[in-house]
Amino acid sequence: MGAPRHGGTRMRWLLGAAAFPALFLGLVLGMAELPEFGDPGSPASTHVSPRFIEDAAAETGAANMVTAVLADYRGYDTLGETAVIFAAGLGCLVILAAAGGRPNPPAPGMSHPFGSVILDTATRILVPVVLLFAVYVLIHGHISPGGGFQGGVLFGSGLIMMRLVWGPAHEGGTHRPDVTAFGPSLRGSLILACAGILGYAGIGLAAMAFGGEFLNYGTLPLGSDPAHVRELATLGIEAAVFLTVAGTVGVLFDTISIGMRESGVPLGSDRGPRE
């Protein structure tokens, strides 16, 4: 860090040429001690996971064991992960939008309209399909690959696609007067994300209110079959995760595009001097 201005470069590459092959060798040597690839008797496959595999469907009503583990057995962990994602969105908001001195700036898209008929038509056709597929991935997460995280990211990517082609989602924001901007503004995305994380914690607290532990959904008064109750609560959790992820993706995109417009130069053009 306190190195002289340009003297450190050669030293750094020499050091790297020695250190990183050594690191690689160490990793490979360590991996020689790991159980064979695909060994059904490896410790990872014999301790907790048999219980998940054999009992998950009967206990939680979810045929997709990954969803069962994610939203039910390890629901507390997933609450933390969701909070991390939400915090990343908030952090970006504080770094870029709030520090810019404008309390509630309108959400700009990327600054320039593309104005192409092909792009415009392709977006009109693709975006509804993407958004609908996102909701399908969320709802079908019990019985096929999918769930809140995947669906939320898909939904967010659909929103980003519209922002990129049609511009920001505020009044008069579209580049094409005949196209109405759709999708939440920055404020709307933030509200979505908040609703998601609050809903997640709320389902956990509701389970406590009915006499169970935090996030132990079995006690919720949603029916008599415990597996079915857990299935419904899992769907609620996945929907909350969906909202948080979709909202956070929107917040991240909007704040970064605000920041890029204010700094004036797109990030990609910075190459820096090469020596």
Added chain:
Amino acid sequence: MTTYAFAAVLFTLGIAGMALLPNLLRKLLAMNVMQVAVIVFFVSLAFKDGATVPILGQGGDPQAAEFMNPLPHTLMLTAIVVSVSTTGLALGLLVRIRSRFETLNERQLLDKLR
């Protein structure tokens, strides 16, 4: 073993990129490569010979040997989305740095900071 070695290659490339590349944006991309290495490693730990994806088919009594381990898949599912968000936050920081110091080159930044 091959997948473990592949994960090791990716991990080494990622760490080397983070340490050696001068541009902060490239350091961030290298960090993403490193995260992918960890994901490859975890998912390959979940693999079992003769087992299928951990989604129960029609009825039946599931046996542990028939399905892959769902736990690493769950952990990596959240890890991927968390990595997306942390990348977004890092990009936000880069935009701030870029607008304040007009460079993302590490050496120029250090010069401007002193």
